[in-house]
Amino acid sequence: xxxxxxxxxxxxxxxxxxxxxxxxxxxxxxxxxxxxxxxxxxxxxxxxxxxxxxxxxxxxxxxxxxxxxxxxxxxxxxxxxxxxxxxxxxxxxx
Numbered sequence: 001x002x003x004x005x006x007x008x009x010x011x012x013x014x015x016x017x018x019x020x021x022x023x024x025x026x027x028x029x030x031x032x033x034x035x036x037x038x039x040x041x042x043x044x045x046x047x048x049x050x051x052x053x054x055x056x057x058x059x060x061x062x063x064x065x066x067x068x069x070x071x072x073x074x075x076x077x078x079x080x081x082x083x084x085x086x087x088x089x090x091x092x093x094x
Contacts (some may be wrong), residue, residue, distance in 0.1 A: 030076035033057065033068060045069060049080055060086060 033039070037059060044057035046067055053072040058065060065088070071081035 022038070027075065027077040029078070030057075030070040033070070033078070037068075042067070046082070049082055054079065063087065065089070 008055050018032075018074050029067060038055075039057040039059045041057040042058055044050065049056060049067060049069045054069050055072060057070070059068070060066070064083050064087045065086050066081065066083045068078060070076045
């Protein structure tokens with residue numbers, strides 16, 4: 001059944017709920033990470049992620065090492081993330 005012109009026009013009008021701005025995003029904090037992600041605490045951050053006022057945690061999934069960097073300040077939000085192939089550890093284990 002073809003749409004009537006008045007019904008077609010009504011479907012093209014933006015709905016008020018859809019026209020509103022998206023709500024602000026919620027930062028991913030260390031407290032959220034600590035409760036939900038199995039991880040290992042790192043004493044130091046890897047060189048490419050190292051810096052003042054931050055700390056790192058590492059996870060492993062399949063053949064990938066993932067390092068999450070959190071700020072020491074405030075609610076300790078996630079500020080960086082990087083992955084490396086797990087095979088890079090082979091040389092360290094010899």
